[in-house]
Amino acid sequence: MKKPSSRDLAQNLTTLLGQSRVLSDELARQRYSHDDAEWAPYELPLAVVLARDIDDVVATVRFAVRAGVRVVPRGAGSGLSGGANSIANCIVLSMEMMTNVTEVNVEERYAVVEAGVINDDLRKYVAQSGLWYPPDPASSAISTIGGNAATNAGGICCVKYGVTRDYVIGMTVVLADGSIARLGRHTAKGSTGYDLTGLMVGSEGTLGIIVDVTVKLLPLSGREERAVVGYFPSLTAAGDAVAAVTRSGIVPSALELVDGVCLRAVDDWQGLGLPREANTLLLAQVDEVGDRGRELAASIASHFRESGGMKVDVAESNAEVHTLFLARRLAYPALERLGPVLTEDICVPRSAVPEMLARIQIAAAENSVVIANIAHAGDGNLHPLIVAPDGDYGAKARAKLAFDQIVADCLSLGGTVTGEHGVGLLKLPGCAAELGPIVIGMHRAIKDSLDPLGVLNPGKAFPLLPEGKA
Structure with missing residues (x-):
């Protein structure tokens, strides 16, 4: 079927949905063409639909089927794997206006x-x-x-x-x-x-x-938050502390890792007065009430110290702790200011966190790239953030090599290539290695059953079967 022109398709969509629902100028199409995974490929969509209700969604999908085009759903575009990236011959269907x-x-x-x-x-x-x-x-x-x-x-x-x-x-x-x-x-x-x-x-x-x-x-009630803040001389020492907390059977309500590269990037951006000399920071939180909460916080602090924590503080939630958790949330956008960021989302068994952190450092050294680290360390979900200066194509190529090396190391330790960001486009090769042809075939069968024409976000979430595989 001949690909419709962007102008004709947009005019037909506007007739169907109304002018306020359809964006067709090039600037808007560019803005909605990709999520925050800057390294994942994308193409300009033919048009963007801003759905206001379920009727708009139904009408857009039925229009796409008749027109022989695909539909790429999109929320806020904050994804980090390319899952919302526009593909050839598609309409981007944004749900951002459906806010009730x-x-x-x-x-x-x-x-x-x-x-x-x-x-x-x-x-x-x-x-x-x-x-x-x-x-x-x-x-x-x-x-x-x-x-x-x-x-x-x-x-x-x-x-x-x-x-x-x-x-x-x-x-x-x-x-x-x-x-x-x-x-x-x-x-x-x-x-x-x-x-x-x-x-x-x-x-x-x-x-x-x-x-x-x-x-x-x-x-909402019934929780008392207490925080434990530990400063460590190295990533692996912090990983040892995570493994020690896990072995003890304690389940904190949060256990986050932020390395010094991230802390300094956030502080340079926001001026929060963060500890710039720290190599690695662990933030733990428990929310049990009364004596039980105090006992758990004290036990976590003990594990931090025994694992090499140079400075460990136990505190009720306060402004300082809030600032440190804010720094954790701001780490990714702070690093983006330094250049394009290739984001990993691996998850390994919690006992393997120290080894995986060590291998990430090896990958950085062997490929001569800067890798900053944040992590939901308590569940083994690590986010190595590989930074390549804008326009440095050599660094970008080395970053991709480091990315692949980290994925391979993760799988060798019994991990998974995505803990929470999704496969999208960036994780397709790792997904293929993790799932294998039989399980990928099951995915394909489900997709073909529910979407036989390949209308909905094709090419995302799981790879095609390797050539010659059933």
């Missing part, structure tokens, strides 16, 4: 929210009813619930409270033919049929377009 919280049920402790609701906005909204939505990715101030569900986002609290999949109990999805599927439940438990809600979580828009999500909530 349609229901909060206090007795049953759940909320129904549209896909474009910002994570932090949901947390603030339900807090008014004494409820709490735990998943809190570092991008919580800008990322959407629909995008969080599409990638199964994690976050700082997830070491104890789980990831997005653990809280999504239902959703409304527009399928590849424009039909509407209402999945899941509003009850505390249920086992009717296949877990299609779970299948959609983490599917990166390849099986259906999420238009609203039902999330379970927890009580």
